Amino acid sequence: xxxxxxxxxxxxLEGRAVVPGIAVGHSFTLTTSxxxxxxxxxxxxxxxxxxxxxxxxxxxxxxxxxxxxVLCDKLRLDGFCQEADLVETHRHMVNDPALTKEVERSVRExxxxxxxxxxxxxxxxxxxxxxxxxxxxxQRFEDVESVFLRxxxxxxxxxxxxIEVPKRAIVFAHIVTAxxxxxxxxxxxxxxxxxxxxxxxxxxxxxxxxxIPYVTNIELKGIKESLEGARAVVDGLxxxxxxxxxxxxxxxxxALQNAHEKYVGSSGKKTCVCETKDGCxxxxxANVADVNEAGQLSFYGLDGVGLYRTEYQVLERGRFPxxxxxxxxxxxxxxxxxxxxxxxxxxxxxxxxxxxxxGGMLPEVECGSRPMKLLLDHPDVFRAHLRAIVRACGxxxxxVLFPMVSSVEELERSLQILHExxxxxxxxxxxxxxxxxxxxxLPSLAFHIKEFAGKVDFFSVGTNDxxxxxxxxxxxxxxxxxxxxxxxxxxxxLMQYIVKEAHSVDIPLCLCGEMSSxxxxxxxxxxxxxxxxxxxxxxxxxxxxxxxxxTIDEAEQIADxxxxxxxxxxxxxFLGAQYRxxxxxx
Amino acid sequence: xxxAGLKTSPSPVSVPQVRKLxxxxxxxxxxxxxxxxxxxxxxxxxxxxxxxxxxxxDAHSVLGLLMLAAPRNALITVSVDGPDAxxxxxxxxxxxxxxxxxxxxxx
Numbered sequence: 130x131x132x133x134x135x136x137x138x139x140x141x142l143e144g145r146a147v148v149p150g151i152a153v154g155h156s157f158t159l160t161t162s163x164x165x166x167x168x169x170x171x172x173x174x175x176x177x178x179x180x181x182x183x184x185x186x187x188x189x190x191x192x193x194x195x196x197x198x199v200l201c202d203k204l205r206l207d208g209f210c211q212e213a214d215l216v217e218t219h220r221h222m223v224n225d226p227a228l229t230k231e232v233e234r235s236v237r238e239x240x241x242x243x244x245x246x247x248x249x250x251x252x253x254x255x256x257x258x259x260x261x262x263x264x265x266x267x268q269r270f271e272d273v274e275s276v277f278l279r280x281x282x283x284x285x286x287x288x289x290x291x292i293e294v295p296k297r298a299i300v301f302a303h304i305v306t307a308x309x310x311x312x313x314x315x316x317x318x319x320x321x322x323x324x325x326x327x328x329x330x331x332x333x334x335x336x337x338x339x340x341i342p343y344v345t346n347i348e349l350k351g352i353k354e355s356l357e358g359a360r361a362v363v364d365g366l367x368x369x370x371x372x373x374x375x376x377x378x379x380x381x382x383x384a385l386q387n388a389h390e391k392y393v394g395s396s397g398k399k400t401c402v403c404e405t406k407d408g409c410x411x412x413x414x415a416n417v418a419d420v421n422e423a424g425q426l427s428f429y430g431l432d433g434v435g436l437y438r439t440e441y442q443v444l445e446r447g448r449f450p451x452x453x454x455x456x457x458x459x460x461x462x463x464x465x466x467x468x469x470x471x472x473x474x475x476x477x478x479x480x481x482x483x484x485x486x487x488g489g490m491l492p493e494v495e496c497g498s499r500p501m502k503l504l505l506d507h508p509d510v511f512r513a514h515l516r517a518i519v520r521a522c523g524x525x526x527x528x529v530l531f532p533m534v535s536s537v538e539e540l541e542r543s544l545q546i547l548h549e550x551x552x553x554x555x556x557x558x559x560x561x562x563x564x565x566x567x568x569x570x571l572p573s574l575a576f577h578i579k580e581f582a583g584k585v586d587f588f589s590v591g592t593n594d595x596x597x598x599x600x601x602x603x604x605x606x607x608x609x610x611x612x613x614x615x616x617x618x619x620x621x622x623l624m625q626y627i628v629k630e631a632h633s634v635d636i637p638l639c640l641c642g643e644m645s646s647x648x649x650x651x652x653x654x655x656x657x658x659x660x661x662x663x664x665x666x667x668x669x670x671x672x673x674x675x676x677x678x679x680t681i682d683e684a685e686q687i688a689d690x691x692x693x694x695x696x697x698x699x700x701x702x703f704l705g706a707q708y709r710x711x712x713x714x715x
Numbered sequence: 716x717x718x719a720g721l722k723t724s725p726s727p728v729s730v731p732q733v734r735k736l737x738x739x740x741x742x743x744x745x746x747x748x749x750x751x752x753x754x755x756x757x758x759x760x761x762x763x764x765x766x767x768x769x770x771x772x773d774a775h776s777v778l779g780l781l782m783l784a785a786p787r788n789a790l791i792t793v794s795v796d797g798p799d800a801x802x803x804x805x806x807x808x809x810x811x812x813x814x815x816x817x818x819x820x821x822x
Contacts, residue, residue, distance in 0.1 A: 218746040218777065221753055227776035257782060265742060266784035272746060273778065 139373045140355065142347050144322070146368035147333045149670075150342030151386035152320035153379055156361040156372070157298035158353065159305070172245035179237050186232055186243040189283035193223045196279070196312075203338045212334045212424075215272070222276040244284050251277040275331050294318055299361045301349060305332045315341055320363035322347050322370050344368050366668070385671070401430055403673050405655065407680040413672065414472070414663040416641060418442075420458065423465030425666035430673075433469035435663025436530070436589070436641050437462055439514075440476045449510065455517035463525040470526040472566065472589070472639075472663075473518050475511075477532040478503060500532050501539050508546060515550035519560060528564035530589055535571055537580045544584070566639075569627055570594035578630035588631050589663070592642030596620055615644055616697040616704070625657040625692060632658055639663055648675045649704040652711075655681065656688025678711045731796035732804050740814035743786035748815035749777045755810055761797025763807070 174182055197220040204213035222228075228250065235246045251274065258270035294300060297319045304325040315321065315335055320342040326332050327345070336343040342365030349356070355372055362371040362382045371378060403413040414435025415426055425431065442450050442458060450458065463471050477500045504511040521527050531543050544565065551562055567574075567581060570591040578588070592615075596602070599620050614620070624644075631638040639661035644650050646664040648671060654662075655676070664672055679687075687707055694700050738744050756763055756775050763774040767789055772779030774793070785791055795804050 214747055218750045221750045221777045225776045225778045227773055227779050254778070254782075258784075261784045263743070263784060263786050265745065266781070266786075269746060269781055273781065 139371055139375050139378060140352060142352070142370040142372070144344045144347040144368050144370060146343075146365050147326075147345050148336045148341060148343035148365055150320070150340065150363075150365040151382055152299055152342050152363040152365070153374075153382050153386060154297050154299045154319045154361065155295070156356050156359050157295055157300050157318075158349075158356055159294070159300050159302040172242055174236070174240050174242055176240075179240065182236050182243050183233055186236070186284065189243075189280050190223055190229070192283045193276075193279045194220055197223065200335070200338055204334070212329065212337060215329060216334065219272060219276045219279075222273065223280065244281065247277060247281055247284065271330075299363055301347075301356060303349060315339055320344070320365065322363060324349055344370055366671075401673060403430070403432070403669075403676060405676055405681055405684070406678060407682070409655075409681050410660075411655065411676055412639070412661040413669060414470075414639065414641075414661065415666045415669075416663050417462075417666070420461045420465050422666065423462060423467075426466060426469055429666050429669035431469075431666060431669060433526075434462070434466055434471040435639055435661070437471060437473045438477065439474060440478055443476060452513040452517055455514060456520045459517055459521035459527075460524055463521045463527055466525055468525050470528065471521075472528045472530050473521070473563075474530040474532055474568070475504060475514060475518075476500060499535060501534055501543060505539070505542055505546075511543075511546050512550050512553075515547050516554045518563060519547075519551050519555040522555060522560045522563050523558075526564075528566055528586065530566040530568060532568045532591070533570050533594065534567045534574065536574075537577060537584070540567055540581070540584060570598065572599045572623060575623060575627050575630065578627065578636075579634050582634040582636065585636065588627075588636055588638040590624070590627060590638065590640050590642070592624075592640060592644035595623070595642070596644070599623060614697070615647060615650060616701045618691075618695055618697060618700060621653065621691055621700065624654070625688070628658045637661065646672050648672075649701070649708050651675045652679050652684045652687045652707065653691050653704065655679075656684035656686070656691075731794045732800045733792060733794045734804055734808065735790050736793050736808060736811040738785050738787055738789045738791065739811065741787060743789065744780060744783060744791075744815075746777070746781065749780035751810060751815040752780060752807070753777050755806055756803070759797070759799055759803040759806075761795045761800045761803045763796075763803065764794045766792040766794070 197216055201213050201216040201220065204216060228247075231250060232243055232246050235241050236243055254273050254277075255270060258267055258273070261267045294317070296317045299320045299322065300315075300318050301322045302324075304323055305321075312335055315332075318341065321332065321336055322343075323332065323345050324347060325345065333343060333345075335341075342363050344363055344365055346368075347370050352372060359373050360379070362369075362374045362378060364370070364382070371382075374382070403411050405411065412432050413430075414433050415422070415429075415431045416436040416438070417423065417425075417434055418438040418441035423434070426433065437459075439455075439459075442455075459473060462473075504514070515529070518527065518529055529547060531540065534540050534543075547563075547565070551560070554560070555562065564586040565584075566587040566589050567585050568589045568591045569575065569578070572595065581588075596614055596617075600614055600617055602614060628638060638659070640654060640659050641663035645654065645659075645662040646668040651662075651672065652675075662672065687704070690703060691700050694703060738748075740748060752774055753776070764771050765774045765780065765783060765785075766772075767783045767785045770783060772782055774780060783789075783791070793804065793807060795807070797803070
């Protein structure tokens with residue numbers, strides 16, 4: 130008996146976003162039947178056909194190479210340098226003389242089919258790689274296998290899987306291994322969801338090149354029944370998958386999808402500058418923690434790195450990276466930004482980060498100390514850190530950003546150490562001095578802004594900490610932290626005051642933190658005079674979309690209205706109404 | 716450059732030049748460095764083999780180089796035989812020292 134439910138529950142699944150984008154559609158489950166490699170086939174050649182077989186093999190090689198070259202060029206164009214490099218290595222494997230020689234010899238001397246030789250070489254590599262002691266190399270077999278399977282797909286055209294995937298489907302699979310399968314599968318689909326597959330897996334690379342939203346780490350067990358043909362939403366921005374979405378969910382996601390596609394569609398992204406409806410340019414920068422993220426600058430048409438969080442390397446390693454390691458990371462980041470400015474923030478260990486883990490190098494650090502105090506108390510660590518940053522200057526425009534500065538005096542002491550670092554590794558090498566910025570995260574600093582004139586090149590407002598310290602809420606404690614606090618009238622007036630003060634001394638100001646990408650707050654922020662935002666790259670399409678929906682005049686009116694409103698709830702309702710008026714039209 | 720041990724007389728019988736080179740980049744001789752070596756050798760007229768853990772491979776082959784699975788600090792016996800052996804060896808040594816461009820060398 131089939132029990133028909135009127136309204137099916139929507140199922141939310143959280144995974145990891147690999148390729149950003151939004152898709153709304155119907156799901157299709159791809160059951161990858163283990164490659165039928167033990168299928169029977171004739172391994173020996175008919176007499177006198179060796180040269181024909183060799184020609185066939187070479188044609189398979191050149192087709193593979195051509196396909197990889199196209200993929201590689203596309204990736205490079207979109208700024209996926211690492212992915213392009215990996216595909217480049219695959220291209221070299223296709224052309225490997227060892228492979229060609231062995232296949233040619235075995236075809237001629239043993240009268241074997243190229244297919245069977247390629248398969249047996251692949252198996253030989255498999256058993257060799259499986260025995261390698263280092264996991265890093267063992268994993269590389271994946272690359273070798275993908276290359277061989279690609280060659281085989283051209284050698285044995287019947288091998289190309291005949292999977293009929295419905296157009297615009299959202300494809301769910303445990304894993305997609307064969308590269309040809311990945312590419313065939315990804316024609317005309319709207320998103321892909323897998324249980325397994327890293328960001329450098331072949332599926333991910335193809336999805337990136339094609340701009341197909343991809344979410345991984347989604348466990349399909351237990352939802353298989355509800356999946357087949359069901360409607361689904363894939364949020365490749367947040368790494369969410371929603372099965373059986375409610376009508377309202379679909380409506381909201383369709384709007385976001387339209388916004389997103391407009392700004393990262395293959396044609397749109399290069400030309401789409403970040404500006405308001407009346408053409409006022411807004412500088413849009415990226416918050417990044419790793420050099421791999423630098424590719425997103427060109428993907429999302431961002432103007433540079435507004436916040437490079439250096440402390441993540443410490444947290445990742447569980448120790449301070451050596452000066453050499455730091456130098457390498459920072460130089461790599463500056464090079465990857467390709468001439469766009471990079472703001473490197475010095476180690477920021479606040480009370481909300483697990484900086485105790487780095488304690489191996491910093492004995493007796495107390496929780497709750499401020500990051501600048503920590504660095505100033507350990508001038509050797511600080512100097513080495515700054516030397517590494519100075520060395521990155523010259524490869525591109527570099528700025529140093531000091532977090533959580535509490536006074537002008539603290540800045541001056543930091544500047545002294547920066548000067549020492551520069552004298553050691555910058556001056557003689559004709560390196561330009563990095564620009565210097567100070568983060569405004571302590572409310573008290575708002576009243577010292579004018580005193581920084583002539584000492585700093587820019588300000589960066591860290592809205593997360595500013596909110597926390599202004600309103601005495603703990604961000605790490607989600608129970609006490611309510612997102613609605615961003616609409617607190619006192620906080621918004623403080624924001625306006627900070628921007629006005631910075632303008633009065635002619636010091637540029639950038640806003641980073643969650644506020645800067647909040648669609649409701651953006652018109653207010655622009656209205657009070659903010660012209661630079663630093664955001665998580667994946668939010669760029671949304672932010673650009675919002676910015677393009679209002680004029681400066683409208684933003685100023687919204688800001689005036691907000692500044693004269695006394696309750697967070699009222700501000701929230703007002704900004705919500707404005708948002709709906711602009712974006713949904715009701 | 717003083718390199719008495721490697722000097723060869725210009726005789727028609729070539730003697731392979733052998734040198735031990737250390738892998739210094741973080742991840743060892745993985746796919747990208749392998750491509751770097753193969754590219755570098757494209758312009759060389761010599762035959763080159765790498766030996767590591769008693770396994771000898773053709774250095775013109777990415778697959779072969781990957782088979783070595785040489786991690787960081789591995790000491791590779793490089794043997795170069797051909798008309799431009801000296802030059803090839805110098806360029807290989809440079810590539811090893813530059814960590815195969817892991818910090819952006821020219822190759």
